Amino acid sequence: MSLESVKTHFKQWNREQDIMEFETSSATVELAAEAIGVIPARIAKSLSFRGEEGKAILIVAAGDAKIDNKKFRQTFGFKARMLNPDEVLEQTGHAIGGVCPFGLAKDLDVFLDVSMKRFDTLFPACGSTNSAIELTLEELSQYSFAKDWVDVCKGWQGAELEEKVIQHHK
Numbered sequence: 001m002s003l004e005s006v007k008t009h010f011k012q013w014n015r016e017q018d019i020m021e022f023e024t025s026s027a028t029v030e031l032a033a034e035a036i037g038v039i040p041a042r043i044a045k046s047l048s049f050r051g052e053e054g055k056a057i058l059i060v061a062a063g064d065a066k067i068d069n070k071k072f073r074q075t076f077g078f079k080a081r082m083l084n085p086d087e088v089l090e091q092t093g094h095a096i097g098g099v100c101p102f103g104l105a106k107d108l109d110v111f112l113d114v115s116m117k118r119f120d121t122l123f124p125a126c127g128s129t130n131s132a133i134e135l136t137l138e139e140l141s142q143y144s145f146a147k148d149w150v151d152v153c154k155g156w157q158g159a160e161l162e163e164k165v166i167q168h169h170k
Contacts, residue, residue, distance in 0.1 A: 002094045002127035005103030010133070013143065019126045019133050027097030027129035029063035036123050036132060040064055041156065043132075044116060044124035044140065046099040048083040048092060051076075051109065056083055056091035058101050058110045060124065060144065065115035065153035072152045080152075097129035101144035110144045112137075115156040117149075 003019075010016040026032035033040040043063035049072075051057040057076070059067070072080040085096045093105030101110040101124065116122055122140060123132040135143065 002098055002103070003131055005093055006100060006127035009103035010143070015133070019131055022130045025129050026125065026132055032123065032125065032132055033063065038123065042119050042122050044122040046101055046124065048088045048099060050081045050083060052078065056087070056108050058092070058108050059113055059150070059152060060101055060110065060116070060140065061113035061153050062115035062122070062156055065113060065156040068152060068154040071154070075150050075152050094127045095129070098125045098127045098131065100125045100127055101146070103127055110146045111148055111150045112141060112144070112146045113153045114149055114151045115153045
């Protein structure tokens with residue numbers, strides 16, 4: 001159901017044909033980056049957390065970013081607690097490895113982390129462990145119906161300098 005629900009979701013913008021499907025797994029940031037041929041940071045990963053009143057929230061962040069518990073608590077007013085795989089499937093309609101903010105089973109609040117703002121385009125999954133789509137930041141915000149941009153991650157600052165050095169030496 002998952003990949004199909006995402007394809008249906010993208011039909012409203014006539015973008016369903018832009019979904020890439022791979023012969024190999026793209027279930028982790030590293031595998032997705034390898035399948036697409038980009039650095040891991042450009043993979044937009046969707047992280048599912050327990051929200052208030054039993055409703056999950058999704059945080060979409062750059063592939064090299066990690067949740068900063070202190071920033072998360074300051075932003076949302078509660079502790080960052082990730083959902084278990086069964087809860088993720090129930091809340092999003094997507095299994096771990098294909099979770100994305102599109103074609104969701106429930107109406108969840110989606111937030112985009114600023115860690116992604118250093119890239120022109122990113123590659124979120126599309127509901128399966130072997131799919132992705134390339135989107136601009138504006139498209140990602142529009143297509144995910146994101147509530148807002150947040151700053152709840154760590155570990156990525158300064159990584160854009162690393163990327164420029166890597167590109168320069170190729």
